Amino acid sequence: MANLTLVQGDITAQSVDAIVNAANSSLLGGGGVDGAIHRKGGPEILEACRALRASHYGKGLPTGRAVATTAGRLDARWVIHTVGPVWSATEDRSGLLASCYRESLAVADELGARSVAFPAISTGIYGWPMDDGARIAYETVQAARTGVEGVRFVLFDERSYETFAARLP
Numbered sequence: 415m416a417n418l419t420l421v422q423g424d425i426t427a428q429s430v431d432a433i434v435n436a437a438n439s440s441l442l443g444g445g446g447v448d449g450a451i452h453r454k455g456g457p458e459i460l461e462a463c464r465a466l467r468a469s470h471y472g473k474g475l476p477t478g479r480a481v482a483t484t485a486g487r488l489d490a491r492w493v494i495h496t497v498g499p500v501w502s503a504t505e506d507r508s509g510l511l512a513s514c515y516r517e518s519l520a521v522a523d524e525l526g527a528r529s530v531a532f533p534a535i536s537t538g539i540y541g542w543p544m545d546d547g548a549r550i551a552y553e554t555v556q557a558a559r560t561g562v563e564g565v566r567f568v569l570f571d572e573r574s575y576e577t578f579a580a581r582l583p
């Protein structure tokens with residue numbers, strides 16, 4: 415089982431094998447973590463995303479799936495892009511959010527990544543409640559059979575850090 419750590423800060427400043435991006439299905443960039451990763455990682459990442467769209471994901475990367483590209487100028491070998499579900503008060507989409515963590519770790523395994531940094535997927539623009547997002551993140555990562563040795567959750571602000579810290583297994 416991967417060792418879990420928490421840090422408060424910017425995911426684009428992490429030195430790890432793979433940085434997970436809370437992307438959108440277009441893979442063509444967006445706000446939040448996605449915007450920060452493309453800004454700091456440079457145009458190589460977007461080029462790789464465009465190529466993936468053209469070759470495999472003409473209709474977009476489905477929610478819950480994950481795919482890797484170069485990390486460009488980031489201090490990482492890969493960015494793993496995953497598409498979180500938009501929060502719904504009427505429909506249980508937690509299986510899709512769990513899938514993001516599971517699929518990202520599966521991609522990390524295929525790459526041979528040993529250390530992976532995750533943001534709190536879906537908890538920004540997509541509106542997922544932070545404490546439920548933390549619960550799903552921990553449950554899924556703990557249940558995963560993975561060769562990844564270190565999973566670092568990177569929480570952007572103090573409040574999200576405290577919420578994740580309170581639920582840390």
Ligand code: ADP
Pocket residue numbers: 423424425426436437445446447448450498533534535536537538539540541542568569570571574
């Ligand atoms: P989503 O569309 O999946 O909700 P967002 O990028 O809007 O994705 O937000 C996901 C989480 O990442 C939010 O909790 C947000 O505060 C946080 N976040 C935003 N920018 C960064 C960053 N540079 N590093 C780490 N976390 C970030």
